[in-house]
Amino acid sequence: MSILKANIGKGINLYVSQMDKFKTLTINIYINNRLSNETAKFALLPSVLKRGNLNYKTYKEITRHLEELYGATFSFSVYKKGERQIAQFRLEITDSSYIKDDITEDGVKFISDILLNPLVVNNGFDSKYVQQEKEKQKNLINSRINEKTKYAVDRCIEEMCKDEDFSIYELGSIDDVDKIDESNLYEYYKKVIKTLPVDIYVVGNVSVDKIKSLFDKYFKIDRTDVVYIPDTPIYKKVDQVKYVQDQLDVTQGKLTLGFRTNVKPGDDEYFPLLVLSGVLGGGPFSKLFMNVREKASLAYYAQTRLERFKGLMLIMSGIEIENYQKALDIILKQVEEIKNGNISDYEFDSTIKALNTSMNSVKDSATQISDFYLSQNLSHTDYSIDDFISKINEVTKKDIVAVSKNIQLDTVYFMTKK
Numbered sequence: 001m002s003i004l005k006a007n008i009g010k011g012i013n014l015y016v017s018q019m020d021k022f023k024t025l026t027i028n029i030y031i032n033n034r035l036s037n038e039t040a041k042f043a044l045l046p047s048v049l050k051r052g053n054l055n056y057k058t059y060k061e062i063t064r065h066l067e068e069l070y071g072a073t074f075s076f077s078v079y080k081k082g083e084r085q086i087a088q089f090r091l092e093i094t095d096s097s098y099i100k101d102d103i104t105e106d107g108v109k110f111i112s113d114i115l116l117n118p119l120v121v122n123n124g125f126d127s128k129y130v131q132q133e134k135e136k137q138k139n140l141i142n143s144r145i146n147e148k149t150k151y152a153v154d155r156c157i158e159e160m161c162k163d164e165d166f167s168i169y170e171l172g173s174i175d176d177v178d179k180i181d182e183s184n185l186y187e188y189y190k191k192v193i194k195t196l197p198v199d200i201y202v203v204g205n206v207s208v209d210k211i212k213s214l215f216d217k218y219f220k221i222d223r224t225d226v227v228y229i230p231d232t233p234i235y236k237k238v239d240q241v242k243y244v245q246d247q248l249d250v251t252q253g254k255l256t257l258g259f260r261t262n263v264k265p266g267d268d269e270y271f272p273l274l275v276l277s278g279v280l281g282g283g284p285f286s287k288l289f290m291n292v293r294e295k296a297s298l299a300y301y302a303q304t305r306l307e308r309f310k311g312l313m314l315i316m317s318g319i320e321i322e323n324y325q326k327a328l329d330i331i332l333k334q335v336e337e338i339k340n341g342n343i344s345d346y347e348f349d350s351t352i353k354a355l356n357t358s359m360n361s362v363k364d365s366a367t368q369i370s371d372f373y374l375s376q377n378l379s380h381t382d383y384s385i386d387d388f389i390s391k392i393n394e395v396t397k398k399d400i401v402a403v404s405k406n407i408q409l410d411t412v413y414f415m416t417k418k
């Protein structure tokens with residue numbers, strides 16, 4: 001599986017993975033930004049752009065046109081990779097070899113219109129659309145607290161990275177959303193389109209030349225100076241562990257531990273770190289599952305997660321509130337077991353097998369393929385999926401122990417009852 005790159009404008013890169021595996025052609029456009037005090041504006045833009053444009057002024061008209069394109073699907077999402085905020089626009093259309101019409105050009109024109117030909121009223125976006133989408137975004141921000149497991153992780157990160165941009169929530173704050181109106185959002189949109197780096201990934205049975213000519217035709221932007229987005233800082237020494245508690249209306253405690261790994265996303269050490277995370281809390285074979293959940297019965301769940309682009313490892317668990325200290329002690333003991341080289345063949349082999357299965361499943365989704373190659377791009381690596389799997393399979397227990405020595409506990413966050 002190879003990917004070919006072409007440039008279609010200043011700071012606009014096109015990547016094409018030509019394959020006949022899928023019955024669809026999938027286009028993912030990623031606009032890259034820095035997390036900042038304008039995060040709320042950037043997060044709001046896709047939802048406003050999706051409401052209508054110059055050619056299809058209402059969402060109803062957009063939906064009708066997608067139906068005419070043989071049931072094409074269009075969606076967007078906003079998230080962060082390290083201290084980079086990304087707006088992703090996704091269009092999936094039927095491969096033209098399966099239908100009587102070639103709709104590739106229609107698809108490229110449609111997604112280009114969404115981004116480049118917005119509906120403008122009196123030198124601003126449609127005020128009704130902006131107000132409605134602002135309310136939706138505020139509701140999403142306010143409802144974060146309702147999903148306690150994710151909220152506990154978010155709070156741990158906020159405390160852990162308090163003086164770093166990574167602490168900024170990807171949808172921004174209520175105060176920042178309130179400051180947005182149709183005029184300042186449109187002015188901001190023009191800056192985004194003219195200055196932010198754009199990566200376009202196309203996966204399907206189509207030639208690079210054809211796709212490039214279509215984007216050259218429809219994705220024309222008069223670009224000025226393109227903003228350089230630096231890599232996210234990774235290295236940070238922990239002088240003292242932070243202990244944070246929130247008292248909320250909960251019956252089950254949420255214990256989240258944040259560690260600094262000091263491993264950059266493109267480092268060779270990332271692969272043993274990935275295996276370490278799996279051995280520690282990547283499934284029913286892991287140390288946390290077997291020892292904290294099953295043997296000690298101290299957690300309803302206990303698992304790990306890597307924030308690859310910030311160099312963090314998080315341990316998430318749900319516990320009885322009165323078992324806080326016991327659970328914390330036994331969780332930290334599992335980390336020490338790895339540092340001391342106590343990794344069983346079962347834990348190691350099961351983790352390698354699970355990671356192989358997970359990575360091979362990426363090949364079954366055009367969008368996951370795009371996301372994978374975007375991550376390689378941001379990591380300054382050029383691994384194929386098979387290369388990535390090979391690197392995982394080269395990891396030894398000795399490699400895991402070596403990378404574990406640099407992992408430092410930074411923050412212990414506990415969500416407890418009022």
